[in-house]
Amino acid sequence: MNVSAPWIRRPVMTTLIMAGLVVFGLAAYRRLPVADLPSVDYPTITVSASLPGASPETMAASVATPLEKQFSTIDGIDAITSSSQQGSTQITLQFSLDRNIDAAAADVQAAIAQAQRNLPRDVRPPSYRKVDPSAASILLLALTSPTLPLSTLDEYGQTLIGQRLSTIAGVAQVQVYGSQKYAVRIQLDPQALAARQLGVNDVVGAVQTGNANLPTGILWGTDRTYAVEADGQLRTAEAFRPLIVAWRAGRPVRLQDVSRVVDSVEETKTAAWYNGVRGIVLAVQRQPGTNTVEVAGRVREVVAEIAAQLPASVKVETLYDRSRSIAESVTDVKFTLYLTLGLVVLVIFLFLRNVSATIIPSLALPISLIGTFAVMQLLGYSLDNLSLMALTLCVGFVVDDAIVMLENIVRHQEMGKDARQAAFDGSKEIGFTIVSMTISLVAVFIPILFLGGLIGKLFREFAVVIAVAILMSMVVSLTLTPMLCSRFLKHGHAAKGTLGRLFGFTERGYEAMLNGYRNSLDWVMARRGLTLAFSAAILLGTLWLGKVVPKGFIPSEDQGQLRVTTETVEGSSFDAMMRHRSEEHTSELQSPI
Secondary structure, eight states, rough: OOTTHHHHHHHHHHHHHHHHHHHHHHEEEEOOOSSSOOOOEEEEEEEEEEEOOOOOOHIIIIIIIHHHHTTTTTTTEEEEEEEETTTEEEEEEEOOOSSSSHHHHHHHHHHHHHGGGOOOOTOOOOOEEEEOOOOOOOOEEEEEEESOOOHHHHHIIIIIOOOOOOTTEEEEEEEEESSSOOOEEEEOOOHHHHHHTOOHHHHHHHHHHHHHOOOOOEEESSSSSEEEOOOOOOOSSSTTOOEEEEETTTTTEHHHHHHHEEESSSSOOOEEEETEEOOEEEEEEEEEEOOOHHHHHHHHHHHHHHHHOOOOOOOOEEEEEOOOOHHHHHHHHHHHHHHHHHHHHHHHHHHHHOOHHHHHHHHHHHHHHHHHHHHHHHOOOOOOOHHHHHHHHTHHHHHHHHHHHHHHHHHHHTTTOOHHHHHHHHHHHHHHHHHHHHHHHHHHHHHHHTTTHHHHHHHHHHHHHHHHHHHHHHHHHHHHHHHHHHHHHHOOOHHHHHHHHHHHHHHHHHHHHHHHHHHHHHHHHHOOOOOOOHHHHHHHHHHHHHHHHOOOOOOOOSSSSOOOOOOOTTTTTTTHHHHHHHHHHHHHHSSOO
């Protein structure tokens, strides 16, 4: 049975099928997302709860502990970690890899409802969200202004920019760091309260009563109906100051008499800087499975449009762009792939020394790789460092099948057969060999598919891509290669006359290399003991280097960033650190360059 015979007899069908494979592959290539690593669904859920004014110890004992006890009853949890801060706590639930994240989220929601009865009365309802390990911020934008207050910048970032960026295709959410949302801060005077026999609860009740926004009612008329709106909300510190807290000796005690009311922000213990200037930082996160480079490009275009609508004093700067390092990394891998293709074609030419015999197997390279892109798109894979590395490594494997087919056909042609008959006879003899050789190569990567844990999820894409490319090369070698040989393969001597000096140069180089190899082989065969000792030394050296070579999870990557972490001295206040940073920035501005 000759698998290649129908493809040789029907060259038009073979050409159309290969052309269709190339068209679908190129269309899939344009749709493949670009990322640094494959998308890994790692089931992790974070639960957040807040109790304003509570200390970290209180949050850990009264909020985190009841929630952790309830979460421990959920099936499939590998680890539970919590972190408690002033007024807030965050619990991270890490599930096993085979756990469905949606089912786990439903269990977490039910556990929160069960634990609600054991939480303090004033605690805000805990919230949870799914965590995607690949959902790190792809773009950080910094908003600064030398004239506008931070609360105004925060409003621009939260409403105008943040909401607009969230509507972009591929953007999951936009987080705000260093948020400075406007708020009125009331600083009570204990001595003034004691002199008027007032407590903190009296002030809180008065503020809540005087700052109410309740529905007033509806006036029904014979012809019309009027909705009565009475806005009792106070929005500035100036409006809060005359608020009456209580009556003493027939005189009103106003809020300004027992406290200091100032315009401030909700969170005064968080801050963000850009080049030494206070500002607001927006973190853009992409949706899983989307093209990081394209999403970041769309965000930059929209930011440029929004920047034209902002006041002239507001500057939007790019603090970090993850897509640039990903694009540069992918570009480097692509260059390596193109260089590998060129070197393989050059080596084929130097050894075959026949133009037509070089072009025919060389076509198997791009067609096999382009066809692999179509399968990658169907499987939901991406163009990342691992998938491109697989394509680069399989270049040598891909061309093997075509070369084996070509050489056997050339052998029959040298027996005196014409190109068509040589293609029939040569493909019939070597077809089973190509199939068995391809399956044996694919079998090498099958164990990677059964790897467990995070390693298995990461390298599964690598194994599948390289296996698909090798199988694609087998199909091309059994169909396109023998058909082209039957139509365009020239006899070696006919090709020699057309190459002229170039062929003579390559022929002399080939003969010189062959003679050098023959001499080195004779030298080695005459010293077999020394050769075995040298081979054993290489084996021992390989084992030793395998132990001493540095080991890690993923190779380090230079992204052009330097992160510095500092530790605060115990007892240092936030205000003191702020003053210290401000003094350092002032000295930098005043120091001569």
